[in-house]
Amino acid sequence: MASDSDATDDWAAAMQKAQADLLRQWSEIGQAAMRAGAAPATPPAAAATGAPAEALARQFMQQCEQYLGVSRSLWDLLTRAAAVVDPEQRARVFTEGVGTLQQQFAQLWAAGSLGTSGAAGLAGWPGAGVFGAGLPGMGGYPGVGGIPGMSGFPGMGGVFGAPALGPAREQQESFQRLAQLGMRCAQAQMQVGAQWNDIIGKALRELGERLGPRLRSGATPASMKEVYELWVDSAENVYAQAARAGAFVQAQAELTNATSLLRSAQRELLEEWSRQFDLPTRSELNSIHQQLRELKAALAGTRG
Amino acid sequence: MAGTQSPAGVLEELAEIPLKFAATLRSLQAAADVNYGYSEKDAVYREDKLTLYRYRPIAESAGLPPVLIVYALVNRPYMMDLQRDRSLIRRLLELGVDVYLIDWGYADGADRYTDLNDYINGYLHRCLDVVLRKHQIPSTTLLGVCQGGTFSLCYAALHPERVHNLVTMVTPVDFKTPDNLLSRWAQSIDVDALVAAHGVVPGDVLNAAYVSLLPFRLLQQKYVNLLDAGSDQAQMDNFMRMEKWIFDSPAQAGAAFAQFTRWFFQENRLLKGTLEIGGRKVDLKNISQPVLNIYGKQDHLVPPSASTALEALVGTMDYLALGLDVGHIGMYVSGRSQRELPKAITHWLTRRKS
Numbered sequence: 001m002a003s004d005s006d007a008t009d010d011w012a013a014a015m016q017k018a019q020a021d022l023l024r025q026w027s028e029i030g031q032a033a034m035r036a037g038a039a040p041a042t043p044p045a046a047a048a049t050g051a052p053a054e055a056l057a058r059q060f061m062q063q064c065e066q067y068l069g070v071s072r073s074l075w076d077l078l079t080r081a082a083a084v085v086d087p088e089q090r091a092r093v094f095t096e097g098v099g100t101l102q103q104q105f106a107q108l109w110a111a112g113s114l115g116t117s118g119a120a121g122l123a124g125w126p127g128a129g130v131f132g133a134g135l136p137g138m139g140g141y142p143g144v145g146g147i148p149g150m151s152g153f154p155g156m157g158g159v160f161g162a163p164a165l166g167p168a169r170e171q172q173e174s175f176q177r178l179a180q181l182g183m184r185c186a187q188a189q190m191q192v193g194a195q196w197n198d199i200i201g202k203a204l205r206e207l208g209e210r211l212g213p214r215l216r217s218g219a220t221p222a223s224m225k226e227v228y229e230l231w232v233d234s235a236e237n238v239y240a241q242a243a244r245a246g247a248f249v250q251a252q253a254e255l256t257n258a259t260s261l262l263r264s265a266q267r268e269l270l271e272e273w274s275r276q277f278d279l280p281t282r283s284e285l286n287s288i289h290q291q292l293r294e295l296k297a298a299l300a301g302t303r304g
Numbered sequence: 305m306a307g308t309q310s311p312a313g314v315l316e317e318l319a320e321i322p323l324k325f326a327a328t329l330r331s332l333q334a335a336a337d338v339n340y341g342y343s344e345k346d347a348v349y350r351e352d353k354l355t356l357y358r359y360r361p362i363a364e365s366a367g368l369p370p371v372l373i374v375y376a377l378v379n380r381p382y383m384m385d386l387q388r389d390r391s392l393i394r395r396l397l398e399l400g401v402d403v404y405l406i407d408w409g410y411a412d413g414a415d416r417y418t419d420l421n422d423y424i425n426g427y428l429h430r431c432l433d434v435v436l437r438k439h440q441i442p443s444t445t446l447l448g449v450c451q452g453g454t455f456s457l458c459y460a461a462l463h464p465e466r467v468h469n470l471v472t473m474v475t476p477v478d479f480k481t482p483d484n485l486l487s488r489w490a491q492s493i494d495v496d497a498l499v500a501a502h503g504v505v506p507g508d509v510l511n512a513a514y515v516s517l518l519p520f521r522l523l524q525q526k527y528v529n530l531l532d533a534g535s536d537q538a539q540m541d542n543f544m545r546m547e548k549w550i551f552d553s554p555a556q557a558g559a560a561f562a563q564f565t566r567w568f569f570q571e572n573r574l575l576k577g578t579l580e581i582g583g584r585k586v587d588l589k590n591i592s593q594p595v596l597n598i599y600g601k602q603d604h605l606v607p608p609s610a611s612t613a614l615e616a617l618v619g620t621m622d623y624l625a626l627g628l629d630v631g632h633i634g635m636y637v638s639g640r641s642q643r644e645l646p647k648a649i650t651h652w653l654t655r656r657k658s
Contacts, residue, residue, distance in 0.1 A: 067528040068321070223317055228528070235520040243516075244488055253492030260494065263501035282503065286416060293417055 070231055071224040073101055074207075078227065081215055091215040095208040102201040174269050181262040188255035195251050199242045203235035210234060327534040334537060335544035341382040343394050345405070349434045353409030356431045359385075359397055366400030368653045369444040369468050372435055373405040374428060374459075376451035377560070378510055380552050381407050383636045384449070386545055390637040395646030401653070402439075406431050406452075410554040416503045418557035420564065421582035424458050432459075432466055443468040443593075445653060450474050450606065450632075454568065457614070458581055461590045469656055471596045471649060474635050476606045478575045478613035479568045485517055486605065490569040499558040507553025517604055546633070575613060589619035596652050597625045598635070598645065605632040624652065 081094035164172040210230060214220065221227045242248050271281040349356035373393075375381035384405065385393040396403050406428065411418065435444055443466050448456025453475025460467040479487050499505060515522040533539045573579035579586040595618055599611035612625055626648060630638045635645070 066524060223313065225317070229525070232520045232525045236518060239519065240485075243485060249488060249492060252489060253494075257492075257494040257497055260497035260501040264497065267501075282413075285413065286503070289414055289417055 067228055070105065071228045073104060074098075074227045074231060075224050077101070078211075078215075078220060082220060087216045087218065091212040094215050095205075095212050098204040098208040099201070101204055102197065105204060106197045106200045171272070174265070174272070178262070178265050178269065181258060181265055184258040185255070185262050188251065188258045191251040192255050195242065195248045199239055200235070202242070203231070203238040206234040206238055207231055321531065324531040324534050328530050328540075331533070331535055331537050331540035332530070332544070335540045338541045338544045338548070340386055340545050340548060342388050342391050343385050343397060348404070348438070349431060351427060351430060353411065353415075354427050354431070355407045355409065356434055357405045357407060359393055359403040359405070361400075361402065362394075362397045363400045365402065366650065366654065368401055368650070368657060369441060370402035370404055370435055370439055371396065371445045371447050371471075371653075372432060373403065374446060374448040374452035374456045375406060375408070376449060377408050377411075377423070377556060378451055378507070378553060380549060380554065381405055381449075383549050383633075386549065386637060387542075390542075390642065392636060392642070392646055395642060396650065399646055399650040401650060404431075404435055408554070411504050411557045412555065413503055415555075415557035415560075416499075417559050419559035420455075420458075420567075422557075423560055424455050425462065425582045428455060428459055429463070432463075436466065441468075442466070445469040445471065447471040447473065447649070448475060450476075451564070454574065457574070457588060457591070458579070458586045460593070461586045461588050462581065462584055464590050464592060467591075467593055469594045469596070469653060470591060471598065471652075472611070472614065473598045474600055474603055474606045474611065474632055475597070475614070476568070476610045477617065478572065478610050480572045480575075481607055481609040481613070483607040484610055486513065487569050489513065489516075490565055493565065495562045495565040495570075499562045502558070504555040504558050505561045506555050507551075510556070511551055511553050514605070546637070550633075575617065577617075588614075588617040591618040592620050594622040594652075594656050595620050595624070596649065597623070598648075599625065599627050600630045600632055600635045601627045602629065602631040602634070622656070 077094060077097040081090050081097065084090040084093050162172075164170070164176065207230060210233075211221070221230065267282065271283060274281050343362075344360040345357040346360065347355050348358045373381070373384060375384070385391045388394065393403055393405070408423075408427070432444070432446075436442065446456045446460060446467050446469075448454070448471070450473070453472035454477070456467075456470060456472060457475070457477070460470050476484075481487070498509075502509070530540075530543065533543065567573045567579055571578070574586065574588070577585075577587060595614070597611060597614050599606070599608050601608055603611075608627060612627075615623055615625060628635065628641060628644060630641050635641050
């Protein structure tokens with residue numbers, strides 16, 4: 001264990017430089033792999049989309065950067081705590097220190113493992129419309145203002161709250177509904193985000209409680225990986241409790257349900273657009289499938 | 305566990321990471337086109353997206369009724385025959401069992417209205433027709449896996465005369481046990497809105513739910529742990545096969561998904577005895593044939609209590625619950641499962657041969 005602050009500063013500085021070098025090397029390796037990779041690959045996110053090897057490299061690199069980010073923060077804190085001579089004070093420095101990491105970890109978690117936009121939950125999971133997924137089409141509400149012949153209706157821009165009247169009545173109502181559902185989704189996503197923030201905070205506190213006694217006794221984890229694994233254990237333990245709680249369940253369900261309704265409303269608007277161009281729609285296809293089912297059943301009936 | 309915090313040690317650890325990363329990346333890329341599905345098989349029946357396979361025998365017949373494996377809709381059935389040393393099907397073939405398997409295929413937009421009656425009284429029934437006709441027997445053994453086990457229970461209750469023995473594997477029966485996190489989440493989902501939004505529900509939606517059960521481990525730690533596998537190509541190939549399987553998830557036919565979520569997860573109708581399929585009541589007391597119920601003691605997807613509830617519901621006096629100390633995935637591929645499970649199934653079937 002480092003015993004004087006100069007030595008600690010020296011090796012901490014060296015460690016940070018090494019990490020900077022490391023990230024640069026990762027980046028170069030990743031880019032080289034992306035340039036070279038042509039074989040199909042199936043990383044977690046890429047598997048469903050059939051993305052090529054570069055996606056695999058990127059995904060793996062993200063996970064490793066996340067690992068390094070988490071480990072580095074915890075290790076920095078451990079190092080600061082270890083420099084304190086008094087065992088009680090040492091444990092307290094660490095326990096109090098983990099509390100300050102909550103926001104940073106929540107952001108790392110959202111950005112690293114879960115993809116996009118800073119929202120907790122499974123933001124960015126490809127194609128997932130539920131469990132905190134990426135709210136398809138939220139950015140820009142497809143159809144709003146983008147449908148030929150729609151954006152030109154007088155006063156469409158600022159009438160989301162006004163009663164729908166006149167020739168564009170139906171379209172205005174559609175837009176109003178989209179706007180309301182968009183707001184509902186955004187609120188639901190904030191609620192889920194708050195739940196995740198709380199989980200991360202509690203997980204850090206649990207980590208502090210696990211490591212505190214060891215720091216008091218002068219024993220510290222032997223490696224960054226060990227600290228990281230303790231963090232994952234703590235986080236899963238807290239999550240297992242939180243994910244069963246009513247608040248979390250309701251927040252997730254509300255996000256899922258609001259996202260489903262928004263998606264349906266978006267499709268209705270797109271179908272309206274398609275009808276203007278005499279293009280086939282999903283609803284028409286569904287109608288045909290229904291008829292086919294009835295025909296097959298009738299045919300089976302005649303065969304006995 | 306406790307160690308000494310060493311600057312040099314940490315620097316060394318850090319310095320190793322780029323090397324491990326590069327080695328792991330190379331191995332991952334080499335494993336990217338890894339194949340899966342080992343044993344030879346023939347398609348003996350096709351209908352819509354479904355294919356019924358019969359595996360080619362590799363050993364002298366044990367003289368048992370053929371086993372029809374009814375897999376779940378939510379994943380691909382090649383998990384049962386992933387690779388030579390991880391194949392429950394191969395082990396069964398080695399023991400002289402005649403194995404058939406239903407591959408439901410990939411549902412698409414045409415399956416929006418395909419419902420549970422279509423799957424259970426339609427596709428499954430006609431697959432069994434093929435097997436019974438081919439072997440000229442009145443009944444045979446169903447081996448239902450996970451959701452396929454639930455389907456097999458429904459089928460055996462509705463058509464008991466066509467099922468000689470019933471084996472269920474990691475099969476949910478009580479969908480509302482306190483330890484079932486997936487079920488807890490499903491209670492407040494507006495499944496009609498979900499199906500209306502998607503038509504057929506993408507596999508990614510289900511995957512998002514599954515990895516959410518253990519998000520820090522399944523979305524993060526398992527990939528970080530790859531750094532330690534590094535240049536072990538065999539290990540990386542195994543990892544990639546599993547990864548492929550986990551995320552190779554068919555979309556779910558809309559009507560069937562809505563029914564399964566509402567009737568099973570939200571209303572627990574199978575347990576309550578209020579389930580109807582195709583207008584007929586599913587009464588598990590009708591199952592009077594021998595039942596072997598296999599569950600994973602560490603299963604986080606289908607907790608043991610969700611499976612073992614079956615004992616009190618079936619009508620048979622010949623019921624055996626077999627718990628293995630494995631998880632849901634481990635039931636298919638773990639070494640313990642490979643060693644113990646096929647022998648246990650074959651032994652159980654042999655004792656009921658008469």
